[in-house]
Amino acid sequence: MAKNARANDPRSEESKNRDLISRGDYTPTPWGKAAFFALRCIDPFVQYSILAHGTGTNLLHRVGLRTLPPGIGARTGISVIDSLGLSPYRLILLGMTVGCAVKQNIWVTALSGEPMNVRNAAIVGIFNTVWNSINDYLFLLTVTSASKESSFPQTPLIVGSVLYTTGILAEVISEVQRKRFKADAKNKGKVYTGGLWSMARHINYGGYTLWRAGFALAAGGWIWGGISGAFFFTDFATRAVPVLNEYCEKRYGAQWEQFKKQTPYRLIPGIY
Structure with a gap:
């Protein structure tokens, strides 16, 4: 099988x-x-x-x-x-x-x-x-x-929590939206381009990158947050997105090409 x-x-x-x-x-x-x-x-x-x-x-x-x-x-x-x-x-x-x-x-x-x-x-x-x-x-x-300041909540915790919450919500909401679209038999063989996916073609990966960076920032500070975010961003940009893009190009053909034109960003809207 x-x-x-x-x-x-x-x-x-x-x-x-x-x-x-x-x-x-x-x-x-x-x-x-x-x-x-x-x-x-x-x-x-x-x-x-x-x-x-x-x-x-x-x-x-x-x-x-x-x-x-x-x-x-x-x-x-x-x-x-x-x-x-x-x-x-x-x-x-x-x-x-x-x-x-x-x-x-x-x-x-x-x-x-x-x-x-x-x-x-x-x-x-x-x-x-x-x-x-x-x-x-x-x-x-x-x-x-990251917990070096005497006052609570510390700045890394605040920024990290915002990134974490934004990323988690973007990931789960986008995947629920796509799941509902795919569950409709009328949409079989179609690319989902609505909802959060209209902002970036792999918005779920972008969300994962954000919450991972936020978690790391809240725990280990600015440098570790940057390293963690860069690690996952690089992995998605050089491995996950290209292999998934190849699959979508061959499965959806012209639909996928049109999606790439109308939604130029891959992971994070306005950035990449």
Whole structure:
């Protein structure tokens, strides 16, 4: 089944090998998607352990690095949240972890029809946890933490939260819009060019780039936020967008060419 679906993909073998998603294939893969879902559910517990208990920081201390004190726990009046014992800043970072896990699990269960095997699920799931862990460790380290100002909320947290919220909403709203369009039988074989997609041809990738940069900025400051944003922007611009563009050119032909003319931006409106 997988071989036949791959054979129906009009792209070059090089493009297929650079893409973690099998385009145009809707073979059910319950085990792979279940593995992805489980890994994303585990991630918030991993990040809570780092933020609340400093899991892993003993190794940092052994090489002479210092970490922030725990801080005073937030008092929101909501017992479940207050019982976590996290300072307001750490609580927001944990919220970002929960938010991206929820978003990605909505995507894998309700929005994505393409297959995901266990191997790719493990790669993507573990990658997200590793990247989120890097964010949190950089936050804990006194030399890199974005929480250096005495007043709360700090500027990196404010800017990072705005980027994170904008990116998450852009990603999930655009994917819901496309899903509704594709669900209508009358639109079979058509390119969706409405909604947020009228602003950039791969607006969901642009949204992902923004929230990743915002999360990193809120945790590790301006330099790490810039590095993180540049990393994902470069990956999308040089790998994901070209391989998806090749698929769309060969699947949709003139429709896709017209879409490129009317929507010149690829990832982020007004920028690229």
